[in-house]
Amino acid sequence: MQANHSSSRILLPVRPWFIFFSLIVALLLNLLPTAHWPGVPDWVALVLCFWSVREFRRVGMGWAFILGLLMDVADGSVLGQHCFAYVLLAYLTASLSRRILWFPLLQQALQVLPLLLLCQGVQLAMRVVVGGDFPGWSYFIGPLIATLLWIPATFILLLPQYRPLEQDPNRPI
Amino acid sequence: MAGIDHAPPPFFKQGPAPLALLTFYIAISVALFVVDLRMHSLNLVRQSISLLVDPVQRIAQTPGSLVDYAGSYLQGIRALEAENKELKHAKLTTAPDLQRLAQMEVENERLRKLLTVKEREKAQGQVAQILYTARDPFSRRVIIDKGQQSGIVAGQPAIDDAGVVGQVTRVFPFSAEITLITDKDQAVPVQVVRSGQRSVIFGLGNGQLELRYMPANADVQVGDVLVTSGLDSVYLSGFPVAKVINIERDSAYSFARIFCAPIAGVENFGELMVLNPRNPLPPAPPESRSRNGDNGNDKGLRSKRKRPAKND
Numbered sequence: 001m002q003a004n005h006s007s008s009r010i011l012l013p014v015r016p017w018f019i020f021f022s023l024i025v026a027l028l029l030n031l032l033p034t035a036h037w038p039g040v041p042d043w044v045a046l047v048l049c050f051w052s053v054r055e056f057r058r059v060g061m062g063w064a065f066i067l068g069l070l071m072d073v074a075d076g077s078v079l080g081q082h083c084f085a086y087v088l089l090a091y092l093t094a095s096l097s098r099r100i101l102w103f104p105l106l107q108q109a110l111q112v113l114p115l116l117l118l119c120q121g122v123q124l125a126m127r128v129v130v131g132g133d134f135p136g137w138s139y140f141i142g143p144l145i146a147t148l149l150w151i152p153a154t155f156i157l158l159l160p161q162y163r164p165l166e167q168d169p170n171r172p173i
Numbered sequence: 174m175a176g177i178d179h180a181p182p183p184f185f186k187q188g189p190a191p192l193a194l195l196t197f198y199i200a201i202s203v204a205l206f207v208v209d210l211r212m213h214s215l216n217l218v219r220q221s222i223s224l225l226v227d228p229v230q231r232i233a234q235t236p237g238s239l240v241d242y243a244g245s246y247l248q249g250i251r252a253l254e255a256e257n258k259e260l261k262h263a264k265l266t267t268a269p270d271l272q273r274l275a276q277m278e279v280e281n282e283r284l285r286k287l288l289t290v291k292e293r294e295k296a297q298g299q300v301a302q303i304l305y306t307a308r309d310p311f312s313r314r315v316i317i318d319k320g321q322q323s324g325i326v327a328g329q330p331a332i333d334d335a336g337v338v339g340q341v342t343r344v345f346p347f348s349a350e351i352t353l354i355t356d357k358d359q360a361v362p363v364q365v366v367r368s369g370q371r372s373v374i375f376g377l378g379n380g381q382l383e384l385r386y387m388p389a390n391a392d393v394q395v396g397d398v399l400v401t402s403g404l405d406s407v408y409l410s411g412f413p414v415a416k417v418i419n420i421e422r423d424s425a426y427s428f429a430r431i432f433c434a435p436i437a438g439v440e441n442f443g444e445l446m447v448l449n450p451r452n453p454l455p456p457a458p459p460e461s462r463s464r465n466g467d468n469g470n471d472k473g474l475r476s477k478r479k480r481p482a483k484n485d
Contacts, residue, residue, distance in 0.1 A: 062194075064198075079209040080201075132357065
């Protein structure tokens with residue numbers, strides 16, 4: 001697989017343990033006591049979005065559901081709230097992944113932005129409908145920051161897959 | 174051609190169609206959401222998942238608490254001395270009240286016995302440390318470090334050094350969740366200290382509380398202190414809850430809008446005390462027959478009302 005479909009740089013295959021590790025790290029980042037700072041992104045949504053764009057066969061809705069359940073319990077929110085949002089996110093990113101990967105990174109981020117906003121908006125809708133408290137518009141700063149983080153996240157999460165740059169003239173690729 | 178198997182080779186198998194999977198997972202999520210919200214019967218699921226999440230959560234809290242610890246360690250000796258002095262002063266000012274408290278409690282008990290009034294319940298409980306604020310931005314809750322292992326049960330009230338903080342709403346094996354009184358629609362039955370009027374105070378979700386169902390001409394002034402009335406089986410009477418900060422009297426509405434600020438350090442971190450559950454109140458007396466017996470056309474309503482009376 002390439003870094004994006006139009007680049008000629010070919011990557012190593014992804015290691016499943018690294019996907020697992022990155023999702024656990026994202027969960028840990030989400031559980032840091034930063035929840036009440038404005039604009040802290042939902043790390044799990046970002047990493048999940050990333051992997052389901054790149055590896056939708058490995059990271060699908062099942063993973064999204066389990067992570068959602070963990071986040072629901074950790075957050076103390078209503079069970080099913082994050083599950084719904086993450087499953088929807090995983091489905092949409094997987095179905096758009098063939099398109100997203102044709103774009104350069106900045107435009108990829110722009111394509112991901114509405115999905116992350118939707119992920120957040122679905123949760124807001126679910127909670128407000130059942131009488132929750134509207135947390136203010138700063139709730140939507142998180143996805144914007146996450147969009148900006150798409151570029152560094154892509155770099156970091158693809159790091160183990162890059163091949164050495166030196167060229168071997170005898171190697172076919 | 175009958176013998177040829179038309180099944181695709183195994184490398185084309187990709188499991189169920191994505192849309193089918195999506196429908197399946199969404200259906201489960203919505204079912205979970207409704208069951209958790211309306212029936213509150215998923216506590217066991219939540220507790221078992223929390224056993225998985227809790228260690229991760231504690232690890233994630235360590236950097237923050239280490240920074241706090243370092244901050245307090247590096248705090249100047251002068252600040253500590255000042256605080257110590259202040260505390261000693263506070264102790265001395267409350268000493269006269271405290272020293273007579275025991276004697277007054279005994280006297281109160283004796284007088285109540287003389288009046289054949291039910292004895293006042295004693296407030297006892299256990300001190301717990303607030304671990305962190307729940308991440309959910311739609312509600313106001315904190316997590317404390319005592320849970321089922323320490324005998325905490327859902328419904329126990331929690332207070333701090335100034336007043337009521339909230340109520341335990343979920344209990345996990347090693348932690349418990351306290352819903353703050355400022356959480357949206359969290360209700361506490363209160364009494365105005367000055368006039369003795371009773372009402373119910375509701376959280377607004379923005380850090381304030383609202384005293385509802387008070388008539389527009391009610392005797393409430395800015396600065397009035399509200400204490401728990403004890404008219405439920407949750408809060409003991411007499412704990413300060415809130416102070417009135419703003420009153421809007423509009424004759425277009427039958428109720429005044431009375432905004433209050435919590436007295437306890439509700440949104441602050443620190444220690445709090447989880448009070449033991451109260452003794453259950455005696456059952457409410459059955460409704461009198463004459464009230465629902467005069468009107469002939471509300472038969473369905475009447476029969477519904479009578480049913481619980483039979484069970485008693």
